[in-house]
Amino acid sequence: MQIGLLGKANVGKSTFFSAATRTRVPTGNFPFTTVRPNVGVAHVRAECACRSLGVEHDIPECDGGTRLIPVGLIDVAGLVPGAHEGRGLGNKFLDDARQADALIHVVDAAGATDEQGQPVPPGTRDPADDARFVEEEIDAWFSGILEREWPRLSREVEQKASRAEDGIARRFSGLGVSAADVRAALRACSLESSAPAGWSAADRAALTGALRRRTKPILVAANKADLCADPAAAASGLGGAGRAAVPCSAEAELLLVRAAEAGLVEYSPGSASFSEVPGSGASGRQKAALGAVAGRVMGRMGGTGVQAALDSAAFGLLGLVEAYPVEDEAKFCSKDGDVLPDARLMPPGSTVLDLARSVHADMADGFLHGIDCRTGRRIGAERALERGDVVKIVSALGRGGG
Ligand SMILES: Nc1nc2c(ncn2[C@@H]2O[C@H](COP(=O)(O)OP(=O)(O)OP(=O)(O)O)[C@@H](O)[C@H]2O)c(=O)[nH]1
Ligand SMILES: [Mg+2]
Known part of the structure; x- marks a missing residue:
């Protein structure tokens, strides 16, 4: 699964990418900072099956019962009106997003950049005009x-x-x-x-x-919402007509992710709050920046929206289904005894046979039946997968997963 980040130049795509993938890519307050695409791995969140099954495991993919499932993220060059006729960097942004299953359209919801991506005072540009032209491109x-x-x-x-x-x-x-x-x-x-x-x-x-x-379905990330008088209204003004829009502050998310890396705060992406680590040695400037995020973002928006946008793209927009292939239907573990080691994102409508194929071609070629590990019952090749399914694949060829 791959999600492409695109939008006008200088709206915060690379900031979103850096925060979501925990990497450092160039960002800057001018258009066309990004020319070559950045490719990385982000995670979407689901409730881990360990919760409902009442089992315990200690793996980095499960954060206290929240499962982190990898998705590819692509950050591409910004676009300006007329890109399809070669303006700005032309169609490069789209060519680089060819393989994306869904697009997160990052919009400067604060209206702080003009049509060409040059900085202007917040409120100068109507973000609805950006949302329209980008989709037209x-x-x-x-x-x-x-x-x-x-x-x-x-x-x-x-x-x-x-x-x-x-x-x-x-x-x-x-x-x-x-x-x-x-x-x-x-x-x-x-x-x-x-x-x-x-x-x-x-x-x-x-x-x-x-x-x-x-x-290439689109979810709108109404970014720079920290600069908006009313973040929720700014987002809903960009959504509607079957288009979901999530208020977002990529800059706040990046700040929190960096502060957590530096040991200044406790923060899990997607949470509605963070806490400062006592005695961390944060400078006055760092404390002020964290205070601003607490007030303008967490207090008003209930979170930075970056994780919410990714989750909403995967589960809302694409309707993906997460399923856990395992080898031992009683202990929900792999042959090595790892409990629920693997969560897979499958397209909507995927079947047990599709899950088998995603584990290994042999599993599908030799498919005999599946076992729904929650009930212990046999299930057939064509049974549609449901979110949170834990399945043992019984195959004449190869092992059953995990
Ligand atoms: N206030 C605020 N500023 C942001 C936010 N996200 C990004 N920015 C700022 O916007 C500017 C552009 O950010 P980038 O991430 O480089 O934007 P981009 O869309 O990748 O830009 P190009 O690659 O040039 O198209 C930087 O100065 C960021 O700090 C946000 O949520 N709030
Ligand atoms: Mg960029």
Whole structure:
């Protein structure tokens, strides 16, 4: 699973990335600080199955019953209006996010940067304009791919050299689009039974729009919310119409993560509060900065929103399901005795057989049945996975997971 961070230049994408992946990448208050993409690993949170099963384990992935499950994060170059025509760094930002399963669109909700990403006093720019143009750029990117290939593609289909869904999926395969995605998008636009040669430009735009929404769904992170008079209102102004928006302060999250690393505070990402470590030797300046985060962010927003945005992208937007493959159905452990060692994020609708395949191809090829470890009952290949499932895979080939 990969999540792409994108948005206008200078809105806080790299700050979000640094905080979420605990790495240090260049950030700066000017546009195009990032040119080459940053790739790293963040974590999403779920309640660990150890809780409901009443078992104990001591592994770094379980933080007091909160399971941290890895996801890839990609931070790309910022964009400006007209990027699809080559302005700014052009389409580079999108090409670098090709493999993302979902996008977190980072918006400067405080309106503290102009259209080009230059700093301006907070409240100067309407963030809704940014939210709109960025989404239009993403849609223009999808549409451009189809339009470039359109004459050849429609000829191909007319001469029955390929089916429309296969021809289109092939053009978009670099973006992780399958023929099934194209079929669903065609259905959503009622184009499934008409010949491509008869599709208007509007039909084609509707199709690529549907394809984009399906394969690169967007969650808005209303960032720099610490500078907003009313963070919740700023976020809800950017959401709506099926689009979720989470108020966020990437800068506060980065500060807390760094302060925790330095032993100044106790803080777990995603919590609504932090506590200063007594006698940590924090300077007056550090104490003032922490006080500001406590008041402007934790007090008003109930957390920095960075972890909430990641969780919401994985479980809300993508509807992912976390499942635990194990080898011992009674002790919920691997062959080495590690309890619930592995939590996997699976796409919605995944089955027990899909889980087997994600562990190892042999597990799927030799699949006999699964065992739902919560009930001890046998389950079949086609049983849909549910969040928190703990499953032993019984296979004629290979071992059962963990
Ligand atoms: N007040 C405030 N400032 C922030 C926040 N997040 C980022 N910033 C500041 O915004 C500026 C830009 O941050 P970056 O993370 O470099 O932004 P970017 O979107 O990666 O920028 P480009 O790579 O140039 O497109 C820096 O000065 C950050 O300190 C936030 O939540 N609140
Ligand atoms: Mg950047």
